Amino acid sequence: MTGTIVAGIGATEFSKESGRSEMQLAAEASRAAILDAGLTPRDIDGMVTFTVDANDEQELMRNLGAGPVTWWSRAPGGGTGACAAMQQAVAAVAAGLADNVLVYRAFNERSGYRYGQPRGTAGPPPLDWYRNFGIDTPAKMYALWFRRYMHAFGATNEDFGRYTVSARRYAATNPKAWFHDRPITLDDHQASRWIVEPVLRLYDCCQESDGGVALVVTRADRAGDVDAPVAIRAVADARHADASITANYYYDDLATYPEAAQCAQLLFARSGLTVADIDVAEVYENFSPLVFLVLEAYGFCGPGEAIGFIADGNLDIDGALPTNTHGGLLGEAYIHGINSIQEGVRQVRGTAVNQVADAEHCLVSSLNSGLILGRFG
């Protein structure tokens, strides 16, 4: 146990054109999460986000009338920073450095700066080693890693499509999802255009979205003042020296995901839980193949077995491991995975639109970081 709970969640709508500033989205989501926690902005004394966020903490604090704030931090990374940011919040509360920490993320990544578009050679020096040879989008960065999984286990793009169909089925019944009421078939998936041949088609790629999500982490002993407290059973983040910036090309075995495997090991050791205790999973998927690598890294199935595990319907609402019940980042929205943490909270509260019966423990995975949520008390 971490001695912390998620006390509140809040979000804007998810769209392709929010029509307002990123700061406004951050303020709206944050205020909603604070009120949901039964707090006022003046109760917030810690603020955390992850890097690649344009919203300045001080300015958001001014908008909210928050604080005084005594704890700030940013976890490194885009998607990999989602659960890592939660760890920053948990650590601050556990250390007694803050009582009520706001975790937030908001942007216009479709109508404003488009994260998924090609980039030139400017940027951190390591990226030059890839961009100069045509690796200029996240899709291509990741596809070069995923390709080896296809080679190792005979996975096909159609196999990846089965995950997408599952995610879009969940999104179809989630009114907050961009792809609400728009399920697809495997044929639809196979008819979508190549983005990176032979790995990713359009429907394997997460969305580009406008929107904001926020959560409030607080001390477990304050749960009595909270309407729907959810325990943070464990949180972890693992980064290894043989990776590079979003280019995991240097692992001994490219068909694996070593950081996620270590993250899993830490989460289960810290919580005393096992894979058998996980009732529902929300797995960050910038691209569909990542779900396969993560399921195997966490031990839900063996190497190469995610192909059959997914084809057999185990991710369905009545399957062995209902996964991405909000529709995932492919179906709901791409808020860098923090919307998947929010969905995990709803599952444990019992308030999700695609509710898993009797969900006690939810795993949330965001690339190298992850957390396990559980019923409080």
Place this chain on the structure above:
Amino acid sequence: MSDATSDVRRASRDDQFFWDAAAEGRLVIQRCADCGTLRHPPAPMCGVCGSLQWDTAESSGRGRIVSWISSLHPNRPDDAPRIVILVQLEEGTRLVSNLVDAGEAPYDDLPVVVEFRDDRGALTPFFRVAP
């Protein structure tokens, strides 16, 4: 080309040696002068022993494809689609490059050999299928 995405690479203090060698048609790999560990991409410190002293090893230029993709959106809009490859050199390090003159579809573990070609004014290591 004025497009922002077509910037010519800029060598940094940490990898100038690589491009200096490439300009002479040589593929080199950074080597720790203390423990002998090879490393790529270049870095100022050895992640194994912490040494700041390094020299370079000459690569044979031979390797095999560990992974590959077809790049449909090259970073220069007027470029032809290209095959991006992750090569494992005989010496053990890996690097990202392009497969040139691919007469057949690439496949994993395909043997390749380096071929230097001009890219935006810099002699650059690409790879072709090994004879």
